[in-house]
Amino acid sequence: MSGLVDGLFTPFVEFSFMRRALVACLALGLGCGPVGVLLTLRRMSLMGDALSHAVLPGAAIGFLLGGFSLPAMSLGGFAAGLAVALLAGLVTRFTGQREDASFAAFYLISLALGVLIVSTHGSSVDLLHVLFGTILAVDDASLLLVASIASLSLLTLALIYRPLIVECFDPGFLQAVQGRGTVYHLAFLILVVLNLVAGFQALGTLMAVGLMMLPAAAARFWAQEVWSMAATATVIAVLSGYLGLLWSYHYDLPSGPAIILTAGLIYLLSLGLGRRDGLLVRFLPRPHLQS
Amino acid sequence: MTQQPAIRLDNLTVCYDRHPAVHHLSGAFPDGSLTAIVGPNGAGKSTLLKAIMGMLPTTTGRIDHVALTRADIAYLPQQAQIDRQFPITVLDVVLLGHWQRIGMLGAVTAALREQANAALAAVGLADFGRRLIHSLSAGQFQRVLFARMLLQEARLILLDEPFTAIDARTTADLLEVVQSWHAERRTVIAVLHDLEQVRAHFPETLLLARSGIAWGRTAEVLTPTNLHRARQIAEDWDDSALLLCAVQP
Numbered sequence: 001m002s003g004l005v006d007g008l009f010t011p012f013v014e015f016s017f018m019r020r021a022l023v024a025c026l027a028l029g030l031g032c033g034p035v036g037v038l039l040t041l042r043r044m045s046l047m048g049d050a051l052s053h054a055v056l057p058g059a060a061i062g063f064l065l066g067g068f069s070l071p072a073m074s075l076g077g078f079a080a081g082l083a084v085a086l087l088a089g090l091v092t093r094f095t096g097q098r099e100d101a102s103f104a105a106f107y108l109i110s111l112a113l114g115v116l117i118v119s120t121h122g123s124s125v126d127l128l129h130v131l132f133g134t135i136l137a138v139d140d141a142s143l144l145l146v147a148s149i150a151s152l153s154l155l156t157l158a159l160i161y162r163p164l165i166v167e168c169f170d171p172g173f174l175q176a177v178q179g180r181g182t183v184y185h186l187a188f189l190i191l192v193v194l195n196l197v198a199g200f201q202a203l204g205t206l207m208a209v210g211l212m213m214l215p216a217a218a219a220r221f222w223a224q225e226v227w228s229m230a231a232t233a234t235v236i237a238v239l240s241g242y243l244g245l246l247w248s249y250h251y252d253l254p255s256g257p258a259i260i261l262t263a264g265l266i267y268l269l270s271l272g273l274g275r276r277d278g279l280l281v282r283f284l285p286r287p288h289l290q291s
Numbered sequence: 292m293t294q295q296p297a298i299r300l301d302n303l304t305v306c307y308d309r310h311p312a313v314h315h316l317s318g319a320f321p322d323g324s325l326t327a328i329v330g331p332n333g334a335g336k337s338t339l340l341k342a343i344m345g346m347l348p349t350t351t352g353r354i355d356h357v358a359l360t361r362a363d364i365a366y367l368p369q370q371a372q373i374d375r376q377f378p379i380t381v382l383d384v385v386l387l388g389h390w391q392r393i394g395m396l397g398a399v400t401a402a403l404r405e406q407a408n409a410a411l412a413a414v415g416l417a418d419f420g421r422r423l424i425h426s427l428s429a430g431q432f433q434r435v436l437f438a439r440m441l442l443q444e445a446r447l448i449l450l451d452e453p454f455t456a457i458d459a460r461t462t463a464d465l466l467e468v469v470q471s472w473h474a475e476r477r478t479v480i481a482v483l484h485d486l487e488q489v490r491a492h493f494p495e496t497l498l499l500a501r502s503g504i505a506w507g508r509t510a511e512v513l514t515p516t517n518l519h520r521a522r523q524i525a526e527d528w529d530d531s532a533l534l535l536c537a538v539q540p
Contacts, residue, residue: 041377162395166387169377172368176344177361177390224423225378 011249018245021135021255024146024202025241028211031150031195033234034157036216037226039192042168045213046100047085050107052196052209054084056114059130059200064121070142073130074197077205081193084110089189114205133204135245135255142201149198153191160184165226203256210260211237218267221274236266294321297359297447297478298343302352305335305342311350312338316503320495322357323476325469327489327509330499331525336482339499340366340449343480362391365445367436369452375424381435382420385410388442410438415464430461437468448472450481454488466492486513500524 011018039048058080059073066072084106091102118130138146157164166174167181174181192212199208215236216229223229244259272279296319304314313335320326328336341347343354344366385407386399393399411417414434424432433453440448450469454462470492472479483489489496489509496512498504500521505512 160395165379168374169379170373170384170387172366172372173387175346176364176366176368178394179361223378225380229378 007250008246011246017136017138018249020138020140020143021202021245022242024135024138024143025245025259026238027143027147027150028195028199028202029215029234029237029241031153031191031198032212033215033219033232033237034230035153035188035191035195036212036237037219037230037233038157038164038168038188039212040216040220041226042188045217047103048192048196048209048212050103051081051085051193052200052205053114054107054110055081055193055196055200055208056130056205057110057117058083058114059205060114060117060121063130064117070139070145070201074145074201077197077200078193080110080114081196082190085189085193129204130200131204131206132254133200133202133207133256135202135259138202146198146202149194153195156187156191160187164188203259207256207260210263211240214260214263214267215240218263218270218274221270221276221278224276236263240266294323296320296355296357297322297324298480299355299357300352301355303342303349303354304351305338305347306350307335307338307347312501313342313499314502315352316499317352318497318503318506320478320480323473323478324495325473325479325493326481326495326497327493328480328482328497328499329484329486329489329513330504330521333501333528334499334521334525335501336499337369337451340451340480340482343449359447363446364449365440365443365447366449367440367451367453369455370429370433370436375427375432377424379424380420381411381416381422381424381427382407384424384435385420385438385442388439391443406442407438410441411435413441414438414468428458429456430458433457433461433465437465441468445477447478448480450479452482452484455484462488486518489513501528 012022036048039045055077058076058078060076061080062069062072062074062076065076084103088099088102088106091097091106092099114130163174163178163181164184164187167184171181195212196205196208199211202208203211215233218236219229219232223232240263241259244262245255247253247262248255248258270278275281299319300316303316304311306312312333316339328339330336338347342349343356344364345361382404386393386403388407388410389399389403392403408417408420411419414437416431416434416438419427419431419435424435427435437453453465457465466488469479469481481493483493490513493509495507496509497506498512498517498521501524504521504524505514505517
């Protein structure tokens with residue numbers, strides 16, 4: 001029994017880098033949970049993926065200019081992600097090309113550019129850092145950044161929650177009672193990019209979106225309403241962070257993939273066992289004559 | 292027809308998708324009137340409602356909202372635009388009808404909630420508040436949207452094909468709601484297809500085929516001659532479109 005407790009808690013008691021990583025996961029989960037749920041409800045899951053890749057060249061340019069400095073990489077990543085989102089939105093608006101196609105075009109350009117920059121100007125170790133993150137090397141500055149982004153996300157969501165939901169569920173109604181909801185859409189896109197930037201330091205550009213989408217996708221099998229889905233997704237994201245860190249510690253695995261795989265495992269379990277529409281509930285005959 | 296108008300149209304032309312969908316339409320919806328808009332497919336009926344809502348720009352002419360502001364107008368678009376799988380409860384949808392009172396951040400008080408429940412009861416959905424909308428039939432969902440409009444207390448109500456693909460029982464119940472709005476002297480404008488329904492329930496009619504064919508008392512508008520003319524004009528669109536296609540390589 002004491003062995004088990006040791007296994008679950010000792011790494012965090014003994015090592016400050018593990019504690020910091022855990023706190024980073026907690027903050028990431030708080031921001032990514034609700035943002036991910038709204039992203040899936042807006043049918044933008046794949047755009048989250050595209051945006052996470054789009055962040056790369058900005059981070060790479062920041063890396064070139066400032067070295068392995070968090071502010072430079074974050075600022076670059078944020079600018080690149082936002083540029084891709086806006087360009088894709090503009091193309092869709094003016095040409096009628098569907099948004100998923102224009103998003104794909106711009107993120108691919110962005111990703112290729114990013115890999116090019118990093119591989120010609122840095123070592124392959126640097127590339128690995130940018131692509132897969134280094135949650136175990138999260139310092140105080142990164143921690144502060146991740147925590148600030150989480151706080152900002154939650155505050156902004158609380159502020160625009162109602163119009164954002166209405167714009168998603170019945171855009172015609174919002175337009176009729178108060179005018180176009182473009183402002184809320186834009187504010188939300190900024191939050192998505194911000195949270196991806198928060199995630200890429202810890203998990204890397206390729207994995208950052210995982211902590212956003214997998215908990216959100218899993219939460220759908222447990223909760224019925226938007227707020228409860230967001231709460232469930234947050235709990236799943238934080239839990240994935242904790243279990244993933246333990247797993248990577250005990251088996252000496254890279255922490256980013258371990259965290260995302262844990263989230264993936266929780267998704268698969270939810271898919272099978274979820275109370276709402278999970279496979280087990282769907283295919284087992286329900287005793288619906290009893291109450 | 293000496294009444295004060297609620298909405299006045301003056302030589303109005305509105306384009307939709309770069310084609311004129313409504314042209315050179317002039318006239319007025321009298322305050323407190325109950326008007327049906329009928330006409331062939333593509334006649335510009337929905338476009339006209341959207342233009343009145345300010346969702347489409349006018350190309351020429353103007354729409355005079357007289358004394359009405361955005362808060363005075365309720366609009367029911369065609370159902371297809373709403374995500375009916377969205378995880379939201381019936382009560383939350385109805386509560387949106389209070390938007391002008393609660394806005395983005397206002398609290399939903401017990402009194403407002405009570406009114407929402409009363410509106411649900413008025414459309415025959417008492418006790419449906421906790422249900423999620425994806426569990427409702429099309430007819431039940433349309434009742435929910437009518438309950439939401441009840442709370443809006445609008446002076447002008449625009450309905451775009453409110454009874455398309457809705458069961459007969461629901462249609463009859465919701466027509467009663469429309470009649471009650473009319474009795475309260477609210478102005479109601481509805482795009483409809485069923486001419487029998489229009490003759491039975493709507494005193495005024497606008498027959499539209501991009502331009503106005505006839506506008507006034509329903510019995511005088513829906514004559515065989517007028518309907519024939521509207522159909523003929525609609526066939527000409529197809530012909531001219533075909534001609535255009537034939538000319539282009």
